Amino acid sequence: MQGTPPVKDEKLTTRQLRHQPRLIVNTGDGKGKSTAAFGMALRGWNQGWSIGVYQFVKSPNWRTGEKAAFAALNEVHEQTGQGGPVEWHAMGAGWTWLRSTKEVDHVAMSKEGWARISEQLANETHDLYVLDEFSYVLANGWLDVDEVLETLRNRPGTQHVVMTGRRMPQQVLDAADLVTEMTKIKHPFDTGAKGQAGIEW
Numbered sequence: 001m002q003g004t005p006p007v008k009d010e011k012l013t014t015r016q017l018r019h020q021p022r023l024i025v026n027t028g029d030g031k032g033k034s035t036a037a038f039g040m041a042l043r044g045w046n047q048g049w050s051i052g053v054y055q056f057v058k059s060p061n062w063r064t065g066e067k068a069a070f071a072a073l074n075e076v077h078e079q080t081g082q083g084g085p086v087e088w089h090a091m092g093a094g095w096t097w098l099r100s101t102k103e104v105d106h107v108a109m110s111k112e113g114w115a116r117i118s119e120q121l122a123n124e125t126h127d128l129y130v131l132d133e134f135s136y137v138l139a140n141g142w143l144d145v146d147e148v149l150e151t152l153r154n155r156p157g158t159q160h161v162v163m164t165g166r167r168m169p170q171q172v173l174d175a176a177d178l179v180t181e182m183t184k185i186k187h188p189f190d191t192g193a194k195g196q197a198g199i200e201w
C-alpha cells in the first residue's frame with residue numbers, strides 16, 4: 001500500500017491543496033526523531049492547530065522540557081487566543097486520564113491509549129497527533145498494526161499524524177506519506193558521555 005495519492009482534483013482551492021492529511025514517520029537509529037516531531041508541533045501550534053501528544057514511553061517523567069514548553073504554549077492559547085490548544089499524555093505506568101495509575105500492563109495501556117486516539121480521530125478532535133515512540137508498541141505487537149492502519153486510513157478530515165521510534169514496522173512505512181530515517185553518523189553516548197540538559201530533555 002502506498003501513501004495518500006497526490007490530489008488531482010483541479011477544483012480544489014490552493015488552501016485545500018495546502019491542507020491534505022499526512023501520515024508522517026520519523027524512524028531510524030540516529031537522534032532527532034522526537035525533536036523533529038515536536039518541532040512540527042511547534043509549527044502546527046503557530047497555525048492555530050489543536051495538538052494531541054501521546055508519549056508511549058515507560059516513564060511519564062521523560063522529556064519534561066517539551067512537556068513544560070507545550071503546557072506554557074497551551075496557557076498562552078487559553079489566555080490570549082494565540083496558537084492552538086495542546087493536550088499532552090504519557091503512558092508511563094498508566095495514562096493520565098485513567099483513574100488507576102497502578103496499571104503496568106503495556107498491552108492494556110497501549111489499547112487504552114489507542115482507543116482514545118481512535119475516538120479523537122473519529123471526532124476530528126485535533127489537527128495534529130504526535131504519537132511519540134509509537135513504533136515500539138507496534139513492533140512489540142501490543143497493538144495490531146493492520147487495525148491501527150485501518151483506523152488511520154479511515155480518519156476523516158485533514159488530521160495529521162506523526163509517529164516516531166526505531167524499528168517502525170514495514171507496513172507503516174508503506175502506508176505513510178512522509179518517512180524520514182535518521183541515520184547515526186556519531187553520538188556522544190558511544191564514548192560513554194552522559195545525556196546533556198537541553199539536548200536530551
Ligand code: ATP
Nearest residue numbers: 029030031032033034035036184187189195199200
Ligand atoms: P530525541 O528525543 O533527542 O529527538 P530520538 O527520538 O531520535 O531522540 P530515541 O530513540 O527516542 O531518539 O532516544 C531517546 C534518547 O536516546 C534521547 O535522549 C537521544 O538523545 C538518545 N539517542 C538517540 N539516538 C541515539 C543514538 N544513536 N545513540 C545513543 N543515544 C541516542
Ligand code: MG
Nearest residue numbers: 033034133164
Ligand atoms: Mg524519541
